[in-house]
Amino acid sequence: MPPVGPRSGDAIFANVERVNAELFTLTYGAIVRQLLTDLEEVEEVNKQLDQMGYNIGIRLIDEFLAKSNVSRCVDFKETAEVIAKIGFKMFLGVTASVTNWDADGTCCSIVLEDNPLVDFVELPDTCQGLYYCNILSGVVRGALEMVSMKTEITWIRDMLRGDDAFELQVKLLKQVPEEYPYKDDE
Amino acid sequence: MIGVGKMKQYSNVLDRPLSKGKQEVSLSAFAFLFSELVQYNQTQVDNIAELERRLEDAGYAVGARVLELLCHRDKGNRRETRLLGILSFVHSTVWKVLFGKVADSLEKGTEHEDEYMISEKELLVNRFISIPKDMGTFNCGAFVAGIVRGVLDGAGFPAVVTAHFVPVEGQQRPRTTILIKFAEEVLRREARLG
Numbered sequence: 264m265p266p267v268g269p270r271s272g273d274a275i276f277a278n279v280e281r282v283n284a285e286l287f288t289l290t291y292g293a294i295v296r297q298l299l300t301d302l303e304e305v306e307e308v309n310k311q312l313d314q315m316g317y318n319i320g321i322r323l324i325d326e327f328l329a330k331s332n333v334s335r336c337v338d339f340k341e342t343a344e345v346i347a348k349i350g351f352k353m354f355l356g357v358t359a360s361v362t363n364w365d366a367d368g369t370c371c372s373i374v375l376e377d378n379p380l381v382d383f384v385e386l387p388d389t390c391q392g393l394y395y396c397n398i399l400s401g402v403v404r405g406a407l408e409m410v411s412m413k414t415e416i417t418w419i420r421d422m423l424r425g426d427d428a429f430e431l432q433v434k435l436l437k438q439v440p441e442e443y444p445y446k447d448d449e
Numbered sequence: 450m451i452g453v454g455k456m457k458q459y460s461n462v463l464d465r466p467l468s469k470g471k472q473e474v475s476l477s478a479f480a481f482l483f484s485e486l487v488q489y490n491q492t493q494v495d496n497i498a499e500l501e502r503r504l505e506d507a508g509y510a511v512g513a514r515v516l517e518l519l520c521h522r523d524k525g526n527r528r529e530t531r532l533l534g535i536l537s538f539v540h541s542t543v544w545k546v547l548f549g550k551v552a553d554s555l556e557k558g559t560e561h562e563d564e565y566m567i568s569e570k571e572l573l574v575n576r577f578i579s580i581p582k583d584m585g586t587f588n589c590g591a592f593v594a595g596i597v598r599g600v601l602d603g604a605g606f607p608a609v610v611t612a613h614f615v616p617v618e619g620q621q622r623p624r625t626t627i628l629i630k631f632a633e634e635v636l637r638r639e640a641r642l643g
Contacts, residue, residue: 276475279475279476279477280475280476280477281473281474281475281476282473282474282475282476282479282548282549282573283470283472283473283546283547283548283549284470284472284473284474285468285470285472285515285518285546285547286479286511286546286547286548287474287478287479287482289510289511289514289515290479290482290483290486290507290511291482292510292511292514293486293507293508293510293511294482294485294486294489294507296510297486297489297490297503297506297507298489301493311489315485315489318485318488319481319482319485322481323477323481326477353475354474354475354477354478355474355475355478356472356473356474356475379472379474382468383462383514383518384462385461385462398482
């Protein structure tokens, strides 16, 4: 019998196939380094990382929904909690917390204290403008877009820039009503 | 509880204690990331050879770091200096850390003295990858070949390393063989050491 209700992030993570985080970390590092060599401008690298994340996000949401058994969230608050508690745990094995809600509940921060992407990483002087983990913001943006939420994501804190945690501000721009992907007359 | 991090702040990455390497992420997270690596590199090249070279370069960067990390953590700042030693280090230690298991086999080439092969029935990076027909013999294992080359080169064993699909009888999917061809100087040194 399939489990009823959403599964916890821990339970899912314990049941999926896993790989050593160092392979993941170093592979990500190799990607960033390749982008820095190819694109030269740090700004361009930030953009490309975000794009890669977006590409991942729009595919990852399927797996997320299939494995987590999460049903439709009642509001954006629940969505944010689900991302932090289940999403991050299920894929990266770390949990995040949600804070800094604005008054109307459309903007919050996801705070990560543990981040497998940044082990062994230090930003050199020439890369100070780099959002090293920008792929994560792309993932969240892409995944949310697939469940009809347009969001804008900004890094507020970054441990590689000397802050005490990673803080990702997620702002809900609008909820797109679901439509059929085609029109009758087309 | 903002700002109450459990991670201590270090100004320098080298002051941080080395992790034990037990942390894990989901295989899908890695597969998604790897697929982006391949797709991005596809936009940067005109042909398959170039694509393999770029994946190999990315792997090389990983291999160089893995060698350093494992020599520090697992081998008390020592590294292998003999040919068979370094090969078994790659086949067992490196493979186990990166892919969670020892490689399926390590063999010496039958035709050439300087060739060795590490084979894997289902290479982790090829798990979710199928090669379109028009891409011929392209193998994403080039990334792993790069890792191997990075480890070997860093340890003083320069070699040409390539990844190949080898059909297995009775199996639908071919296995991947990482072919290592050592530079002449490596074999000369090995012979001198006796």
